[in-house]
Amino acid sequence: MDNNGNYTDADLLNAFQLVKPPDQAIRHLYRTCFLMARSYVLQNSGNEQDAEDIFQESVISLIEMVRNGKFRGESSISSCLYSITRHLWLNELRRKGRALKREARFDRENFSPEPDLDKLLGGEKLRAQLMQMIEALGENCKKILVAFYYDDLPMKEIMGLVNYQNEQVLRNKKYKCMKQLEEALTGKLPLLQYFKSALYHE
């Protein structure tokens, strides 16, 4: 990364492999790619809010693709992100049932540098289901698990975040939160398969 917060593609790939990518790397995507994506959505029956929502989803999908080893490097990061945006927006239009002439044109043109995006980006519904399950855990559980597994904070610091006086109490709470989610996953084969196939790094 240079002094202006600009990342090369190689820097971005490294950043997205980290459990928690640096905020600066994600900001770089917004600075360099958002206007182009927004322009595409606005020119294809979308509004400002659609553009923002789709771009946010595209950034998450791109990071997941990189992590799962599905980004093949055949195109630049910005180009791939643009393709994901177009792909997700077209799906959204289809979902909303808007029949557009452009849609037919989209199908004819093979402008996606990453083939089979549908396959690569699959699991949208599963991810949404998972997010609902985590939301249902409650604020303290979310804070504890995110602080431990994402922010990599030591237990002593997490105690401060959730106002627990005793490390053992915090450990017990973490155990209960994990157990609750583990039980919710029991019997949810598609979700488990999703994580197995995603090849997430430990």
Added chain:
Amino acid sequence: MNDDSTQTEILMQYLDGELSAEETARLERELKTSLPLQEKLERLRAVKQSVRLFALREQVKGIHQEMAPEYRKPAPVVNIRWVVLRVAASVVGIALLVMLYEYRQLSPSALYREGYRPYIITQSRGMSDSGTLPSAYESGRAQDVIRIFRSLPAPGVRDYFLAGNAYLNTGNATQAIQAFLAMRQKNEQNNTHILEEDAEYYLAMSYLKNGEIAAALPLFDKIHNDQGHPYHDKVGRWWLYKLRRTN
């Protein structure tokens, strides 16, 4: 704690790397022979990954909330005025307040965000030729366009034009101005008019992006006054008025 709870706790400690070497070896031996234990471990792994996925979404959402408003287009003034004009006389006061608000919001960067739309290649615009630079531009790879452009020994008019747009897309207005000026010079030298009106508009937008209002105004005036200019509709009277106020 029952057996199941103990087992779960040991598996969690295993995932968190908190078991001793001896305990790890014992558990791994058990895992080899116990399918229920393997399944439980898979589920706990999935829990850990789903937490990370959730946290990534939250992180991106936070950055999105911080960044996206910068790019939001201000509400169209004409509509506000239209609504205002349809109500009673007291609205004059409200209209003045709205104009005062707009005046306070004036800045070259706000006007640029309001007016800027990246150039899109269409055949009717005279960019039907193929090549690595146009195709890189078409697929939104601005950095690749710049890289290819820099490697060209003798760039043509269209190359300068697309490079100018790529620089503008990436926020480098100074380089964009240079590319558009070089392109216009080429047209003059060759006595051609390739993409001349497009370049006028995007050069003016580049000046605006760079805060050089005095240089941008004559170009915008020309586009506004020429009803046949393809970008005439993009340079409205009110927008131009606001631009003048920033100068």
